[in-house]
Amino acid sequence: MKIFKALTIAGSDSGGGAGIQADLKTFQELGVYGMSALTAVTAQNTLGVQGVYPLEMEAVAQQLTSIGDDLQPAAVKTGMLFSADIIRIVAEKVKVYGWTNLVVDPVMVAKGGSKLLQQEAVQSLITSLLPLALVTTPNIPEAEILTGLTISSLHDREEAARRISAMGSRYVVMKGGHDSSSEGVIDLLFDGHEFLYLESKRVETRHTHGTGCTFSAAVTAELARGKAVPEAVRTAKAFIQAAIEDELGIGAGHGPTNHFAYQNRVRGEHHDTI
Numbered sequence: 001m002k003i004f005k006a007l008t009i010a011g012s013d014s015g016g017g018a019g020i021q022a023d024l025k026t027f028q029e030l031g032v033y034g035m036s037a038l039t040a041v042t043a044q045n046t047l048g049v050q051g052v053y054p055l056e057m058e059a060v061a062q063q064l065t066s067i068g069d070d071l072q073p074a075a076v077k078t079g080m081l082f083s084a085d086i087i088r089i090v091a092e093k094v095k096v097y098g099w100t101n102l103v104v105d106p107v108m109v110a111k112g113g114s115k116l117l118q119q120e121a122v123q124s125l126i127t128s129l130l131p132l133a134l135v136t137t138p139n140i141p142e143a144e145i146l147t148g149l150t151i152s153s154l155h156d157r158e159e160a161a162r163r164i165s166a167m168g169s170r171y172v173v174m175k176g177g178h179d180s181s182s183e184g185v186i187d188l189l190f191d192g193h194e195f196l197y198l199e200s201k202r203v204e205t206r207h208t209h210g211t212g213c214t215f216s217a218a219v220t221a222e223l224a225r226g227k228a229v230p231e232a233v234r235t236a237k238a239f240i241q242a243a244i245e246d247e248l249g250i251g252a253g254h255g256p257t258n259h260f261a262y263q264n265r266v267r268g269e270h271h272d273t274i
């Protein structure tokens with residue numbers, strides 16, 4: 001049996017909805033062996049982020065070395081990187097180990113407003129990491145910070161995707177979850193020349209914690225399975241749509257998405273069989 005392997009370089013979410021927990025659950029659901037290099041520990045639940053505790057640089061570097069020296073991931077994703085120092089180490093290791101299937105989710109701020117990336121690290125993300133990315137997956141606020149644009153229309157989003165593409169990312173997925181002006185949710189995939197529009201029904205729910213992590217982890221898992229980027233992004237869109245629609249409804253605040261939902265549908269099971 002061929003084993004597909006993927007690595008997430010991200011923060012821990014104690015509540016299990018975002019960060020490495022969301023990534024590893026998504027990898028597993030998509031039939032991919034998951035590995036993780038932790039950048040920070042966060043104390044989080046559905047009500048918000050109560051604490052952020054970055055790891056020492058040496059701890060991040062050693063995790064990446066331990067994985068790189070032995071386990072050859074077929075695809076790698078980054079999530080919460082927190083500081084310019086951590087970004088520098090990650091970029092260095094990506095180059096040393098030749099991790100070309102790199103998905104960069106430019107995580108900056110949690111939905112509740114807590115900072116997951118220091119402001120001074122944004123420039124490092126742009127100059128050190130985006131040029132190494134196969135796919136970058138900004139949401140609208142992240143794209144605004146990366147580009148300096150104010151995004152209020154689909155045309156603005158296309159322009160932001162063009163600018164992020166010009167920063168060196170081979171593909172850009174401009175996610176549309178934050179654009180509540182349209183009935184559906186439109187994600188744009190830009191390959192440097194053309195746009196592919198992926199539209200789905202907007203789910204009215206407060207349980208969207210970890211949508212970005214889960215979506216980018218699904219793209220990464222599919223790349224690890226050998227899929228091309230457009231196909232990987234289509235599957236990720238279906239995965240996140242199912243995960244939002246079949247909500248778990250846990251916690252008093254913004255609950256996590258349902259990582260079981262996509263496979264339950266594939267198997268034809270009802271979601272209360274979790």
Ligand SMILES: Nc1ncnc2c1ncn2[C@@H]1O[C@H](COP(=O)(O)OP(=O)(O)O)[C@@H](O)[C@H]1O
Pocket residue numbers: 138139140175176177178185186187200201202203204205208210211212213215237240241244
């Ligand atoms: N209410 C929703 N209904 C359906 N899909 C959604 C909804 N909110 C987000 N998504 C999808 O979840 C993914 C993440 O979207 P977005 O909210 O833009 O990013 P983030 O979670 O990083 O803030 C995208 O694929 C988007 O289309």
Ligand SMILES: Cc1ncc(COP(=O)(O)OP(=O)(O)O)c(N)n1
Pocket residue numbers: 010011012013018019020042079080107109110111112116208209210211212213214
């Ligand atoms: C540890 C950690 N990493 C990333 C996030 C942000 O995740 P995201 O998928 O963007 O979801 P929201 O936090 O915006 O709901 C996080 N919260 N924690």
